[in-house]
Amino acid sequence: MxxxxxxxxxxxxxxxxxxxxxxxxxxxxxxxxxxxxxxxxxxxxxxxxxxxxxxxxxxxxxxxxxxxxxxxxxxxxxxxxxxxxxxxxRMFVGRSVSFLRPLxxxxxxxxxxxxxxxxxxxxxxxxxxxxxxxxxxxxxxxxxxxxxxxxxxxxxAGSAGAARMQEAGTAAPAADWTEQRAIDPVLLFRYSALTWNGHRIHYDADYARAEEGYPGCVMNGALTVLLLAEAGRRRAARPLAGLTARLSSPLFSGEVMTLAGHTAADGRMACQATGPTGIPAAAVTLSFAP
Missing domain, CATH: 3.10.129 (Thiol Ester Dehydrase; Chain A)
Structure with missing residues (x-):
């Protein structure tokens, strides 16, 4: 080490x-x-x-x-x-993005x-x-x-390991839409390979448990944000202009996460991913072009 x-x-x-x-x-x-x-x-x-x-x-x-x-x-x-x-x-915990024009x-x-x-x-x-x-x-x-x-x-990781952060996140508003996604090892591998991400917590369960105190392979936080954003922009049917994301609690391979979103009066969409315990794992706000 x-x-x-x-x-x-x-x-x-x-x-x-x-x-x-x-x-x-x-x-x-x-x-x-x-x-x-x-x-x-x-x-x-x-x-x-x-x-x-x-x-x-x-x-x-x-x-x-x-x-x-x-x-x-x-x-x-x-x-x-x-x-x-x-x-x-080292963990990714959030991002704020402005989309100025398409690549x-x-x-x-x-x-x-x-x-x-x-x-x-x-x-x-x-x-x-x-x-x-x-x-x-x-x-x-x-x-x-x-x-x-x-x-x-x-x-x-200490003796308590990398437990879920029970205090993290806020209650989600009433959702306009929800969908469920299974977190499977093939999905984690393909995303890590696509983004050239070698962090072992996403594919090496023995390392994740023994070295970093997790119960198994960890869902890539950027993938959670991606899935939320993709689900939200499909429903908005407008160009995405900006995004803010905050990760608050880990998700793990083998779990099923729930994605949900609510569109506010100003047109922005608040999205949230939760794990099987109901604890919020990620919050994403999408803003759209007029």
Whole structure:
């Protein structure tokens, strides 16, 4: 197992704020069709020149770390672009996204990522450090997507393990629609493969239990957000202009989650995913173009 610094933050951590990196990619047809297949859509409906559905940008600009640069947890090692935060567990907890114009399959694009904020906190599970990274995706036509992504670094799992956070989330309003989705290992594998996500909690049950204190493989939070957003925009039948998402409690392979949504008077749609216990796992607000 990799050694971890005893201190959550080095003294010069402020020097990491504002650090940027730029990644180039092509909005490839193969990945778009594979995402369509994973979502049970017809892959043949997607062709070169087709607009890419809004949240599918996560298929591209993946961190292509060499095998020697991968840490024990399956993530790229910290200390290059990401700051050397001395806490071993890393989880995606939220994002805020503006969709400025569609990306199109086949076009070249770039993503500029900038460390926007590093915020230490202390919770019931111990030390926490929240990291916010701003991603701007653009093509020759200009910016297309701007995302503020937040991840949290946590201490190693204690004797209580990574239990569900009973206090997390808020009560959902009366739903206009609901649907249920099974969380199965093939879905988790396909999404991790599509997004080049090596984090072992999503496919290695022994690691998830022994090293991070979970009862089994963990549902990818970004996949929960994707499924909520896809369900919501199907029903809205209007272009998606923005999204905010917050994750509050983990879901696990083998469970069935309930997706639900309610459209407010201002036209925004509040969506929520809950697990079998009824505890909210994710909250997503969708805003749509007029």
């Amino acid at each position: 990799n050694a971890v610094d005893d201190t959550p933050l080095p003294e010069d951590i402020s020097a990491w704020i504002g650090r940027s990196e730029r990644t180039e990619d092509e909005i490839g047809l193969t990945n778009a069709r594979r995402m369509a297949a994973m979502l049970d859509l017809d892959p043949a409906d997607f062709r070169t020149g087709s607009p890419l559905p809004p949240l599918w940008y996560s298929l591209f600009f993946t961190p292509n770390a060499r095998q020697s640069q991968i840490g024990h947890d399956g993530h790229p090692r910290k200390g290059d672009f990401l700051p050397p935060i001395g806490l071993p567990r 199109r399959i086949g076009e070249a694009a770039s993503k500029t990522s900038t460390i926007a904020a590093i915020t230490p906190k202390h919770g019931r599970s111990g030390a926490l450090v929240f990291l916010t990274v701003r991603h701007t995706i653009e093509t020759m036509a200009g910016p297309a997507v701007v995302e503020d992504q937040q991840v949290v670094y946590r201490e190693a």
